[in-house]
Amino acid sequence: MNRPQNAPDARPFGKAPAVFGALCLAAGAAAFAFGLGGERPGRAWQALLVNFLLWSSIAQGGVLLAALACTVRARWAHPVSGLAQAFAGFFPLSLICFFLLALGGKSVFPWVGEDLHGKEAWLNLPFLLARDGLGFLVLYGIGAAFVLQDLRLRLSAGNRGGALRRWVAGGLPTSPEESERLRRRRRLFGGLYCAAYALVLSLVGFDLVMSLDPHWYSTLFGGYHFVKAFYLGLGGLIVLAALLRGRAGGEVPAACLHDLGKLFFAFCLLWADFFYVHLMVIWYGNIPEETYYVIRRTVTPPWNALAWAVFLAAFAVPFLVLINRRVKSMPRPMFALGVLVLAGLWLEHWLLVGPAFDPEAVELPLGALEGMVCAGFLGLMVLAVSGMLRSFPELLPGARPAEP
């Protein structure tokens, strides 16, 4: 294969990601199938829902950074912009998982068949699947269009490779005017992605998380969900950037990692702020229809222990560590912090979702099944991102930056 001049090593990890991803995926799929055949198939479906939400958010939030940087012409993010776009490889898998959730029925949507006191017009399965599916299609379509324009500005002429790469390379600009047109389109799709992200992720927050307790509502829940998704995206990107440290073409400059760390710190605060504004309004109002949601998740055992774990992992520890300036440009501590935040927010998803499915729980419904399904999604993400980086090594930080 003719390696393009601006592309660094296409396989900074060799075959390790493919092997690791496939093993994790196999373990996750086996655990999911085993769970479906077990005594409580609902747990398998709930694990699928939680991990679908978490890993899709990482992909959506990761691509958002690239779209935002392009829209506001943020030059500092150029070294990680390509890495952020590599998360778009998870979009098709996310879409498949969403439609797979529909098979879960009442195990995923506990309000099916319940008396919803007039909410049936909105909360019915066909309408929910149609609107959310359409939302995901629009979001991922715009995201893919944005990545396509950017790739066409990064790739060199005469590239060979897989079918996808050849198709992308088929539309490379041949004149400065065409390059300018691609840049305009990239900025347009970047801006549209940001808008679609806010709208679609708000809808997903309302439909797939908040509606699990169909009689409780918060108008801010959508905002909380998409802020959290960006926080997750930044965490995923930091983990990826730290993993590429020392790899040919994959080294993210310390200054850029530092900037990413500052943004991570800011969204740690913003995520906690969105939780706090919920808490304070509910505390002041003190209306039983609202307070039960918070009390069940933060005061009542066994969920209160989980709430403390989430508070420590996703806010307290990152907040205290990220105050330090130097740590933000050190890959190893940032890797550890990224993993900690991702784990904390995985638990946070369980905290939001779990009590709705099992209000009488006496112990946390977290075991090997949930962990294995999470590992399966990790495998999917590894395969998707490494596949993108293998097909388009121009996305690596060491490649020539896309024209601003």
Added chain:
Amino acid sequence: MAAEPRVMGLFADDAKAARAIRELAEAGFTFRRAHGPIPSDRIREAAGGRGSPVGWFTLAGGIFGFAFGFALAIFTAAQWNLIVSGKPVIAIIPFFVVGFECTILFSVLGNVVGLLVCTRLPDFRGLETHDPRCSCDRFGVLASCPAGREGELLEFFRKKGAEVRVWP
């Protein structure tokens, strides 16, 4: 004993200024100080300076502000001792807002105090060796040399691409 002659090299960018600072000692000259329109980590590292301690003032201000805000809210609530809407008189959740706002306020104040202390401001005498261009678009590197070597120091700066200014 006569004072050592002082020469300032004025550079268009901080990378060249930092390189000159690193090579001054090797050439037998003494680096005195650097001036610039913006803070430069390159110059700070070349001059062997440590990071700014202003952040510690900010942190101390923030911690003090958080405690002060909470204490203020508790103190004022305890003065009235009124139960409103069945809420406890001393309630943590709403007092957090006062604590947070005071954190920001005192962090900023701590930052300003730190800046004044660390830069030794106000300085009514002014800097003897300041060139106005260092407040515009030039990085100034001030160095001294033994008497009789002024010409060599001037040549050193010129070779590094700087304009030069001699201080008596």
